[in-house]
Amino acid sequence: MTDFPVDTYLEGLVDMHCHSGPSPMPREFDHAEGARDGWDRLRMRALVAKCHHHNTQMDVLSQKSLLADIPTEVIGAVALNTTVGGLNLAQVQLCLGLGGKVVYLPTVSSGRHIDCHAENLGFPTPTVTLTAERIEVVRDGEVVPELLPIFDEIAAHDAVLNGGHLHPEDIAVCFAAARERGVTKFVVSHPDFVLGAEPSQCAQFVENGAMIEHELHMYDPGAKMRWPLEQLLEWIRALGPENTLIGSDLGQAGFPRPVDAFRRVGQGLMDLGLSGEDLRLIVHDNPRRLLGLTDTSDDAAAGSAQSAHSMA
Numbered sequence: 001m002t003d004f005p006v007d008t009y010l011e012g013l014v015d016m017h018c019h020s021g022p023s024p025m026p027r028e029f030d031h032a033e034g035a036r037d038g039w040d041r042l043r044m045r046a047l048v049a050k051c052h053h054h055n056t057q058m059d060v061l062s063q064k065s066l067l068a069d070i071p072t073e074v075i076g077a078v079a080l081n082t083t084v085g086g087l088n089l090a091q092v093q094l095c096l097g098l099g100g101k102v103v104y105l106p107t108v109s110s111g112r113h114i115d116c117h118a119e120n121l122g123f124p125t126p127t128v129t130l131t132a133e134r135i136e137v138v139r140d141g142e143v144v145p146e147l148l149p150i151f152d153e154i155a156a157h158d159a160v161l162n163g164g165h166l167h168p169e170d171i172a173v174c175f176a177a178a179r180e181r182g183v184t185k186f187v188v189s190h191p192d193f194v195l196g197a198e199p200s201q202c203a204q205f206v207e208n209g210a211m212i213e214h215e216l217h218m219y220d221p222g223a224k225m226r227w228p229l230e231q232l233l234e235w236i237r238a239l240g241p242e243n244t245l246i247g248s249d250l251g252q253a254g255f256p257r258p259v260d261a262f263r264r265v266g267q268g269l270m271d272l273g274l275s276g277e278d279l280r281l282i283v284h285d286n287p288r289r290l291l292g293l294t295d296t297s298d299d300a301a302a303g304s305a306q307s308a309h310s311m312a
Helices: 031-042 057-062 089-097 111-118 147-156 168-180 191-195 199-207 229-239 258-271 276-291 297-311
Strands: 014-018 046-049 073-075 077-079 102-104 160-162 185-189 210-215 244-247
Touching: 014 210, 014 244, 014 258, 014 276, 031 046, 031 073, 031 258, 046 276, 057 089, 077 089, 089 102, 089 147, 111 191, 147 160, 147 168, 160 168, 168 185, 168 191, 168 199, 185 191, 185 199, 191 199, 191 210, 191 229, 199 210, 199 229, 210 229, 229 244, 229 258, 244 276, 258 276
Parallel strands: 014 046, 046 073, 077 102, 102 160, 160 185, 185 210, 210 244
Antiparallel strands: none
């Protein structure tokens, strides 16, 4: 039994959306520090390092010596924004070819995000001056041709395509085109923040094979947004825990560590009635299957402890 009962179900989790550094935005910790903290406190299996401005698989390789003795796997990603050249096939090839597993459609360079930034939704301010031009992904109801070879590359690597910060309608068009090119793994992040996606739209995404990812950044009582946990539970119940992921979306300077947020939100969801088994499905089983992660000896030990706890 741990000091935090919810740890029984969180141990070995995967953080699908971590904003560790380096980054042009102020960060609380770098990838190695985040991985070390996750491993030491929750035997975190992996974290996906997301940056809006560069290919994080290069960070993973450059921090290789720092990560060498940390069992938590750091997985690189690339977001197709202005600072990587937009819809840049070469950046996708570089990221996935060197071991990255997630490609984000435009985030800070999407029209939807730029409009929301003007609405002052609280996005961090970069420490350097950066240009964020609108990147068009859909034209006259079809994806722009630059995306097609990118989808081919994602399919060839069996990688994950994330809808970024696009309008839900544009995500649907992009996912349909990517599916035709052989992509099979899709994620929609924080549907109720920036995207403005309705549960009915997300149900359609799920029906077409996508996972819906929610972020602790918005629901953790220790963070700044503090949305009601009841809202998150409603989403989980509406779309099913088998179709749900959770990422921390943390790493910003002055914000909580992901482990603390997972504990607070996880325990809060269980207090509201979510079963421990469903929580484990969301943070453990679903992301491992999506990212093609194998179990480790520590997972087997954690599984035994969970079984013993369940029978107690």
